[in-house]
Amino acid sequence: MKRVARTGNEAMAEAMRQINPDVVAAYPITPATEIVQIFSQFVADGLVDTEFVAVESEHSAMSACIGAAAAGARAMTGTSSQGLALMYEMLYIAAGLRLPIVMPEVNRALSSPINIHCDHSDTMGARDSGWIQIFSENSQEAYDNVIQAVRICEHPQVRLPGLITVDGFIISHGLEVVDLIHDEEVKSFIGEYKTERSLLDIKHPYSLGALDLQDFYFEHKRQEAEAMYNTPEVIRAVGEEFGKRFGRKYDLIEKYKLEDAELAIVVLGSTAGTSRVVIDDLREKGIKAGMLKIRIFRPFPHKEIAESLSSVKAVAVMDRVDGVAGFGSPTFNEVRAALYDGPTRPPIVNYIYGLGGREISLEEITSVYKNLEKIAKTGEVKKIVNYLGVRE
Amino acid sequence: MSKKPGWKELASGDLLEAGTAKEFETGDWRTLRPIKDDEKCINCLNCWIWCPDSAIIVKDEKMIGIDYRYCKGCGICARVCPPKVQAIKMVDEREFREK
Numbered sequence A: 001m002k003r004v005a006r007t008g009n010e011a012m013a014e015a016m017r018q019i020n021p022d023v024v025a026a027y028p029i030t031p032a033t034e035i036v037q038i039f040s041q042f043v044a045d046g047l048v049d050t051e052f053v054a055v056e057s058e059h060s061a062m063s064a065c066i067g068a069a070a071a072g073a074r075a076m077t078g079t080s081s082q083g084l085a086l087m088y089e090m091l092y093i094a095a096g097l098r099l100p101i102v103m104p105e106v107n108r109a110l111s112s113p114i115n116i117h118c119d120h121s122d123t124m125g126a127r128d129s130g131w132i133q134i135f136s137e138n139s140q141e142a143y144d145n146v147i148q149a150v151r152i153c154e155h156p157q158v159r160l161p162g163l164i165t166v167d168g169f170i171i172s173h174g175l176e177v178v179d180l181i182h183d184e185e186v187k188s189f190i191g192e193y194k195t196e197r198s199l200l201d202i203k204h205p206y207s208l209g210a211l212d213l214q215d216f217y218f219e220h221k222r223q224e225a226e227a228m229y230n231t232p233e234v235i236r237a238v239g240e241e242f243g244k245r246f247g248r249k250y251d252l253i254e255k256y257k258l259e260d261a262e263l264a265i266v267v268l269g270s271t272a273g274t275s276r277v278v279i280d281d282l283r284e285k286g287i288k289a290g291m292l293k294i295r296i297f298r299p300f301p302h303k304e305i306a307e308s309l310s311s312v313k314a315v316a317v318m319d320r321v322d323g324v325a326g327f328g329s330p331t332f333n334e335v336r337a338a339l340y341d342g343p344t345r346p347p348i349v350n351y352i353y354g355l356g357g358r359e360i361s362l363e364e365i366t367s368v369y370k371n372l373e374k375i376a377k378t379g380e381v382k383k384i385v386n387y388l389g390v391r392e
Numbered sequence B: 001m002s003k004k005p006g007w008k009e010l011a012s013g014d015l016l017e018a019g020t021a022k023e024f025e026t027g028d029w030r031t032l033r034p035i036k037d038d039e040k041c042i043n044c045l046n047c048w049i050w051c052p053d054s055a056i057i058v059k060d061e062k063m064i065g066i067d068y069r070y071c072k073g074c075g076i077c078a079r080v081c082p083p084k085v086q087a088i089k090m091v092d093e094r095e096f097r098e099k
């Protein structure tokens, strides 16, 4: 273990160096550019054996990764926002062809209006594309998650692509203390990439991506769905093993002072860090506040969420995205649906916040708990969908 | 045809064994049938190069016929047959069915 100062982007590039993928195909986009830029320096310096393909767009970056992965290579790329949106078509193809491509991705608002700062609209837009989605709270998690993702995605029961997100600028460019694992240990943890079949295996030729009409498409989609059903168990096992070997254990969700909490918020990404401070402060004042951090958004940990929130008196789900759906945002709607089957159904509200990189303050998070306190006392939800930090 | 496999038996990831096009006889798509005139043919093998369905049968460097199990009647062979030769004529498939 080596303790260093790294930004989220640097930490993820470092993980990529240690993974030493066969192919990286990439196109730059703020705030994710650094990941592949730093990595390209590793290539130039001969620190990795990777074939680096500088392509002309993100659509091509993902296409090249798909080709490489189908040929039997361990392929990676990195992107953000509009870049991820431009990959949209290819995201589904990577998942449908069951290619375990691993992609660090920096959360950034989608246009329009144009904006380069953090929110989760890009990642949420890809939530049904068949990709595993891992959210990281800080640089350390980003680094650990990229390494674990290789194992998760390539697992024979899974074989799905995965994206590992950090919040744009807040984490991607924020310098933090990170414990790096030794190169050799990362290498032994991820192991060698073994494909069942690959297109470059000319002794066993096959066609990939053939037209799949009424009589086979459904079966193939069913297989893809099954792979996602298999994923939670694999994520847990990999997180457990990672914990045993390197001292940092990971699960689908993380609970912070939730065991005896009466008021809970549900968050993704860097806001979890800010929330911890608020919770500690409220606890000192005798308020039983807690937090549920969703680390894995896909596959959605519905059971774990329902169980962990079963004994709270009020819940607020924080969405750093507006689904513009006419009702609620993605995390809220899915958490709420998960609670439907739970033993209890605590009153629940949605807070949409932080769009386009708008800061979220300790006071604002405290105000969410204040509202939850009221709801818990009266049992009455005045407004289901709320906005936090927008000028009226 | 044998029973189609369920999702548990099917190879995963939209993967097909190679060479399965052979099992798919595209000849029944045909509405025009290429008919070759042996007298005119100069065995230049243009048709063999261009036929998208490998339906031109060649033996000992000679064009000896058309495999109608696969010929889908696109007419490319007739087009690429040298203008001065025109050994292939496209004939309405109904003429053969009605007989």
Ligand code: SF4
Pocket (backbone or CB within 6 Å): B034, B050, B051, B052, B053, B054, B055, B056, B066, B070, B071, B072, B073, B074, B075, B076, B077, B078
């Ligand atoms: S009609 Fe088309 S498919 Fe048939 S033999 Fe000629 S080129 Fe081939």
Ligand code: SF4
Pocket (backbone or CB within 6 Å): B036, B040, B041, B042, B043, B044, B045, B046, B047, B048, B063, B077, B080, B081, B082, B085, B086, B087, B088
């Ligand atoms: S293109 Fe015409 S001349 Fe040449 S081999 Fe075919 S049928 Fe014969």
